[in-house]
Amino acid sequence: xxxxxxxxxxxxxxxxxxxxxxxxxxxxxxxxxxxxxxxxxxxxxxxxxxxxxxxxxxxxxxxxxxxxxxxxxxxxxxxxxxxxxxxxxxxxxxxxxxxxxxxxxxxxxxxxxxxxxxxxxxxxxxxxxxxxxxxxxxxxxxxxxxxxxxxxxxxxxxxxxxxxxxxxxxxxxxxxxxxxxxxxxxxxxxxxxxxxxxxxxxxxxxxxxxxxxxxxxxxxxxxxxxxxxxxxxxxxxxxxxxxxxxxxx
Numbered sequence: 001x002x003x004x005x006x007x008x009x010x011x012x013x014x015x016x017x018x019x020x021x022x023x024x025x026x027x028x029x030x031x032x033x034x035x036x037x038x039x040x041x042x043x044x045x046x047x048x049x050x051x052x053x054x055x056x057x058x059x060x061x062x063x064x065x066x067x068x069x070x071x072x073x074x075x076x077x078x079x080x081x082x083x084x085x086x087x088x089x090x091x092x093x094x095x096x097x098x099x100x101x102x103x104x105x106x107x108x109x110x111x112x113x114x115x116x117x118x119x120x121x122x123x124x125x126x127x128x129x130x131x132x133x134x135x136x137x138x139x140x141x142x143x144x145x146x147x148x149x150x151x152x153x154x155x156x157x158x159x160x161x162x163x164x165x166x167x168x169x170x171x172x173x174x175x176x177x178x179x180x181x182x183x184x185x186x187x188x189x190x191x192x193x194x195x196x197x198x199x200x201x202x203x204x205x206x207x208x209x210x211x212x213x214x215x216x217x218x219x220x221x222x223x224x225x226x227x228x229x230x231x232x233x234x235x236x237x238x239x240x241x242x243x244x245x246x247x248x249x
Contacts, residue, residue: 033081038193039127041128071112085127191214195221209233
């Protein structure tokens, strides 16, 4: 009869406590995958930070193999979240196979880290492209990209019109026609998405989250958040902290 792993798990927990080691918190680890699913390029830096942290798992006594195994595990998760985000499944699985083959041939940690970064960037861009394909004009795509990268700054119609070299009135009409909402509403929706992720996965205070994404005050943030979620930021965090799109199913 095969033995259950309970004894080994208990022993490993003891060793980790003795060495003051802990794994990433589940919620903190999931942020990178939520970014991938959203086509948000912040996934690249977040995944880099996580894979290089001191809280990754111990899968092998060989440092190179340990990193290899961690990256292969990450490839599997990134692939599933990319499919959740809209990437065509067969394309995603083939890309996963390709990157795992590249990991397997790598001869140094630096090479593995570089492949890992390329992988997360590729999957995130593919998700972002799938969300835009055959939907938006070039100028609207440029506006959406600019908004996604500058959510922490003040964003105006005039500034966007200058970026894409269009008349403000024409851009406003074009954006509303293609996306279904006006520019200011779209910016708020994207900030709400970002706030949702920060409330779920970060340890920033509510005031810090409000400041990071350029609300004039916490009260303004709270009012806006309640309008979209029918609850306060605090109650939303209490209910959803650490949960992901996949675990909610």
